[in-house]
Amino acid sequence: MTVSAHEGEKPKARSRFKLDVRTLGPAAALILLCIVGFALNPAFLSEGNVINLLTRSAFIGIIAIGATFVITAGGIDLSVGSMAAVIAGVMIIAMNSAVESMGTGVPTILLGCGLSLILGIGAGWLNGVMTTRGKIEAFIVTLGTMGIYRSLVTYFANGGTLALDFDIRNTYRPVYYDSFFGLPVPVWVFAVVAIAGWVLLNRTAFGRYCMAIGSNEAVARYSAINVDRVKTMTYVIQGLCVSLATIIYVPRLGSASSTTGVLWELEAIAAVIIGGTILKGGYGRIGGTVIGALILTAIGNILNLTDIISNYLNGAMQGVIIIAAVWLQRGDFSRFRRAKK
Numbered sequence: 001m002t003v004s005a006h007e008g009e010k011p012k013a014r015s016r017f018k019l020d021v022r023t024l025g026p027a028a029a030l031i032l033l034c035i036v037g038f039a040l041n042p043a044f045l046s047e048g049n050v051i052n053l054l055t056r057s058a059f060i061g062i063i064a065i066g067a068t069f070v071i072t073a074g075g076i077d078l079s080v081g082s083m084a085a086v087i088a089g090v091m092i093i094a095m096n097s098a099v100e101s102m103g104t105g106v107p108t109i110l111l112g113c114g115l116s117l118i119l120g121i122g123a124g125w126l127n128g129v130m131t132t133r134g135k136i137e138a139f140i141v142t143l144g145t146m147g148i149y150r151s152l153v154t155y156f157a158n159g160g161t162l163a164l165d166f167d168i169r170n171t172y173r174p175v176y177y178d179s180f181f182g183l184p185v186p187v188w189v190f191a192v193v194a195i196a197g198w199v200l201l202n203r204t205a206f207g208r209y210c211m212a213i214g215s216n217e218a219v220a221r222y223s224a225i226n227v228d229r230v231k232t233m234t235y236v237i238q239g240l241c242v243s244l245a246t247i248i249y250v251p252r253l254g255s256a257s258s259t260t261g262v263l264w265e266l267e268a269i270a271a272v273i274i275g276g277t278i279l280k281g282g283y284g285r286i287g288g289t290v291i292g293a294l295i296l297t298a299i300g301n302i303l304n305l306t307d308i309i310s311n312y313l314n315g316a317m318q319g320v321i322i323i324a325a326v327w328l329q330r331g332d333f334s335r336f337r338r339a340k341k
Helices: 021-040 047-072 082-098 106-132 138-156 166-172 185-202 205-215 219-221 227-253 264-274 287-303 312-330 332-339
Strands: 159-164 255-257
Touching: 047 185, 047 205, 047 227, 047 287, 082 106, 082 159, 082 166, 082 219, 082 264, 106 227, 106 332, 138 255, 159 312, 166 205, 166 227, 185 205, 185 227, 205 219, 205 227, 219 227, 219 255, 219 312, 227 255, 227 312, 255 264, 264 287, 264 312
Parallel strands: none
Antiparallel strands: 159 255
């Protein structure tokens, strides 16, 4: 009895094209946005404007990378804008106070930067501990700390503005305005943080734990994952990213007030969601977050270069984008394909 050469072979599954909105959507949207921006105003793709766009993306982008870890693990942080404001305020107070003993040089700036890192890590740890050990919802914890931090910077400024000593600001300015190989320093910091975040999320056990916890926290506990420690560390990473963003933000304006960092939490969350990270947790994309930050900055830039829509509606545009991005995350358009059949 002869056996056909084809008998016993497993049938090959037919390849089927599937549109991955989370992977292709953000990149396609950014390309389309650039085309629209150039069509509305050719200056949009000029060298100076592109460098300005990349530099302004760095602040929100760095914060959004930290938010990617928090959201991937199933959390949320609404305090990042207020946290940046109070860190900037304390940095300015400390550096101004150190002028008499340390002068206006680099040591004073390093003091402020070191203080920023300590405050950011400490604030993130506090959010994480209250969420995990205190068993309080992350939304409530970070909503509370958002109000606390915003009130503190208003108190420190006595309702006004905290201004950096003029000589310190001139020494500090290169952190924002100097360039390296044609790109401003904030862009390089953004790139380094993005690469480190990608490696941590995609190539380490910690990143896998974040996704496991976000997918199903109960199963993660049964799998011997220290859920409380991992979730706390995501908030610490968020605080560290906020402090880094603040360090490169302070020399730009040289001041801090109650309005510093307003809506940064909205922009950070929007960048994360636009980039394809699932809002409910379990899946995160650092590369998508970077693209999301660029998209948000590009939208604001286009509004400034044109008069089609008032730039005062930037926050409204971001809100619409968040809603649309979450809606697109609900599926891969399979229901539309079924409807066509």
